[in-house]
Amino acid sequence: MSVPTSFPGSAGGPGTSAPSSTALVLAWLRERTPEQLVALLRARPDLTLPAPTDLAVLARRMVIPTSIYRALEQITAAERSALTAAAVADERHAGVTVTDLGHWVPDAEPDELAGAAWRLESLGLLLTVDDAIQVPDAVTAALGDFPAGLAPPAGLSDDQVSAALAAVDDRQREVLTLLDRTGPLGYSPPSSPSSRVVDELVTAGLLERLDPATVRLPREVAIALRDGLPLRAWPRPPELPTASAADAARVDSTAAGQALATLGLVKELIELIGGRAIPDLKSGGIGVRELRRLAKDLKTEEHRVAFGLELLHTGRLITQDTDHPERAGALTWQVTGLADDFLDLPDEQAWAELAIGWLALTRDPARAGRPDPNSGSGSKALPALGSELTWIRGPADRRFLLEALASLPPGAGLSHGALGEYLGYLAPQRSAARRSALIDDTLPEATWLGLVAFDAIADAGRVLLTDPEPGRLAAALAAALPPPVNEVMVQADLTVVAPGRLAPALAERLGQVADLESAGMASVYRVTPGSIQRALDSGHSATDLHRLFSEHSRTPVPQALSYLIDDTARRHGVLRVGSAGCYLRSDDPALLAQAVSAAGAAGFTLRLLAPTVAVGPADAVDVLNALAAGGIGVSAEDARGVVTDLRRRPNRAQPALLHRRREPAAPTTEQLTRLVDRLLATSGGDEVPDSPQSVTETVTALREAVAGSYPVWITYAERDGSTVTRHVQPVVVSGGNLVGFDQLRGSMRSFALHRISRVSTSP
Incomplete structure (x- = not known):
């Protein structure tokens, strides 16, 4: 036996009873106080965009299915059970009481049921009109064809x-x-x-x-x-953990370390992308091959690289451009000039910019590299930064996850299984797959970003939710970070361990002379011949390097490091390159001969003028890079014979115009109060006042009518300049036109939107 999902003759879908629902909601709105209306609009901000002109417009908007579904996503399992009880009990629209609801959920405590009913009414999902509780038809329809899985009665005793x-x-x-x-x-x-x-x-x-x-x-x-429980057991929240102040401090400090590690990853990405041209796919984005290459270079997972790329893109630190010296005319991903300003910011401020960008990101980096569900065979992988990763509900879902964690005591966390159960109680209307994706994909991103540690939200995460201002966020991170240290521990294997967060000046100097192996609160560097060569090329002397380690190493400097510095410095500058086209000179004829041979193997023709001098037509920078790639240490010099750094500066593109879609900012209490005052002042009757409507209000009213499947009256300017009123059933609003059924003509007709001056539900 199988169970169908629908059946002819079952309850209609959302919006089929919009006019009757609107009348009920309008009557309810007129009984609300200004404070209650402000609370309603704060809980359902989508009702304010654009601002409704009167209570009749607000009532119609409240029964649009998409608005109802958004409101349903905010209710808990207990509140949904109370709403379902009201929908089943009030099938005849006669109105019920809280006591009546108790017959359907007998295991619910009276105060639990009353609290759930109050919360539902604050959202406009359950209405008290003339001391009776009613549920609008549109809300009942949104609960499904059979709320609580109950069919109509059959008259059985x-x-x-x-x-x-x-x-x-x-x-x-x-x-x-x-x-x-x-x-x-x-x-x-x-x-x-x-x-x-x-x-x-x-x-x-x-x-x-x-x-x-x-x-x-x-x-x-x-x-x-159901053993005496018509709506099954009354849902109650799972038992939540407790935590101590020590737990909270541990969460904050660990999260702060993760924040610095991600900031380091982002900076490394800027360096990698700035040093090479990353091709843009024809369909847009960075291909899986390049994504894996970046992950290999950074020694991390692909999801984390895609996450970093999205942070860079939403911050306008990378963009697509055709002006790259290595691939002129080809569209490539490049670092923008804003990246240099970002790199100059203190760590706390730079991190705050990333955190704010992530919360508002309408993209899902976790899907990069996964099979494309629209590719048929599933063999095609989704590219990083591709349009396929768009996630419009991303900001709302991230906020939902963080708010769930923020409802726990500071320092308290939940295992993934317990968190899934808790999210299911908080928002049963969200699908289980959607909740699982938050735990599997979004929670790791919040952890990398330093908003969460040990599955508990950090203080910085709470600040991001309540006051996402860069200065406040930076201060929250700074408070969790220990004071910067000015010393390191140099090991015998030439690794350099930072026992804490390094002071910015020391971190910069150490980054010139050693390669970063592990970023975070306790970074690990490794000194190599190549890193010493890099420091010497940038203008430091051997004495400078010895002084750096002797002054800042908590442990004795290993002899191996001193030998490496001296040996590299001794060979540094022995072979020099300049522009002739270019020339090579060295006091060591054997070394010069080896260099000429290596350059020839790399495709550069050099000619010996003397045992110690060679010249060629190639650019000095190209020869320098070719010899360095072949393992031959080379120093560049200028026309005066002074060692200089000829390495090309990273290419920088113009930042893109602001492109990211942001969720509209939540209206303030002051703004909502002014809006409610206007609504009450213009809502003496059902009709819309005669003041002109804006284009936005006109289009919104028509789209609401399309969604609600109800007719409207439009004031329309004909070609001869005369104004007529038409009764129209809107079908579609698109391309600057309204297509609808003209009740007077009895046929479909197209109306130009710019000629419609008013839309109302009454003539």
């Missing part, structure tokens, strides 16, 4: 149901239980193996036959199967 259930066997009870668990409609054609059992249940009065293949479980039978 309790005794009839009890006697019939007492006579069923195991197979028959299994069918009844299946229908009660999955929905009251079942499909069992005569040829089905279960048809005999179904026929027996129909004969016993426990199922209703709707057609030869479809049956329905009556409400009385479903309630009897």
